Amino acid sequence: MPNAEQPVFTIVTASFNALDGLRRTVESVAAQDHSAVEHIVIDGGSSDGTRAYLEEMGDRVRWISEPDEGIGDALNKGIAMASGDYILVLQAEDVFVDNGALGRVAGELVDRGRHGRIDVAAFDVILDFGDRRVLRKARPLSFLSDFKMTCPHQGMFVSRALYEKIGGFDATYRVAMDYEWLLRARNAGARLLAFDRVVAIMPATGVSTRTDWPSVSHRLSEDRRLQAQHARNAAGRAVNRVFWMVYRPFKQVKSRIGSRASAA
Numbered sequence: 001m002p003n004a005e006q007p008v009f010t011i012v013t014a015s016f017n018a019l020d021g022l023r024r025t026v027e028s029v030a031a032q033d034h035s036a037v038e039h040i041v042i043d044g045g046s047s048d049g050t051r052a053y054l055e056e057m058g059d060r061v062r063w064i065s066e067p068d069e070g071i072g073d074a075l076n077k078g079i080a081m082a083s084g085d086y087i088l089v090l091q092a093e094d095v096f097v098d099n100g101a102l103g104r105v106a107g108e109l110v111d112r113g114r115h116g117r118i119d120v121a122a123f124d125v126i127l128d129f130g131d132r133r134v135l136r137k138a139r140p141l142s143f144l145s146d147f148k149m150t151c152p153h154q155g156m157f158v159s160r161a162l163y164e165k166i167g168g169f170d171a172t173y174r175v176a177m178d179y180e181w182l183l184r185a186r187n188a189g190a191r192l193l194a195f196d197r198v199v200a201i202m203p204a205t206g207v208s209t210r211t212d213w214p215s216v217s218h219r220l221s222e223d224r225r226l227q228a229q230h231a232r233n234a235a236g237r238a239v240n241r242v243f244w245m246v247y248r249p250f251k252q253v254k255s256r257i258g259s260r261a262s263a264a
Helices: 019-030 050-056 071-081 101-113 160-166 177-187 213-229 234-263
Strands: 009-015 037-043 062-065 086-089 120-128 133-136 156-159 192-203
Touching: 009 019, 009 071, 009 101, 019 037, 019 050, 037 050, 037 071, 050 062, 062 071, 071 177, 086 160, 101 120, 101 192, 156 160, 156 177, 160 177, 177 213, 213 234
Parallel strands: 009 037, 009 086, 037 062, 120 192
Antiparallel strands: 086 156, 120 133, 120 156
16 A cells, blocks of 8 residues: 555656657656655667666666567556556656656645545646647546546556556557556546646657647547447447547548648
């Protein structure tokens, strides 16, 4: 069970040839004023100097550097190494909103944890496009979760006990592994609490934020597959089929309009 007095956090970061971004993430974790934290970096065998950098970090970071089967596989390696009460995934380039972020999360867990177990503590995340920022809210598990990812993974503090119960990420998903995991957690009866507080900033550079149609199409295909996989009953599957008859064409038109506007 998580330590109610001083929760220990494990931050897991997957990285591949992203040394500059990894530096920012490592520095952000190291600057936190909450001392009970370990940082695990899983590098996919980078050729950009990442290994040498990690060696320089000494005991500030636990790490391995070896080829993997994608982000899901890398994150699962990190989760298996974790010793903290709660695990947070921060990818290379992701940073905490400020140096007090983990301390505030710890306070919320201690305060709300008195009223029952917390399997997932979900916080808001800022998506940084460079010229603008967008707030991605963490929302409670609900009917809406059947149709979209409702909690950005950079804000999800997951109890290690829950990972041990339901497993890590399904590595057959290349983009939507966090969404698939969230629906699996919901169906297993996980208790998720959403907090109206920003914890992290993620740059809009990852595959999940691309707006070109091939990227969007792949993401939609994974979403449709996992939603069908985790539908809770026949009615849910029927609603899901109708939803996708409308939603995919809508997203295709939206992507093409966006591409034309960018090219103009």
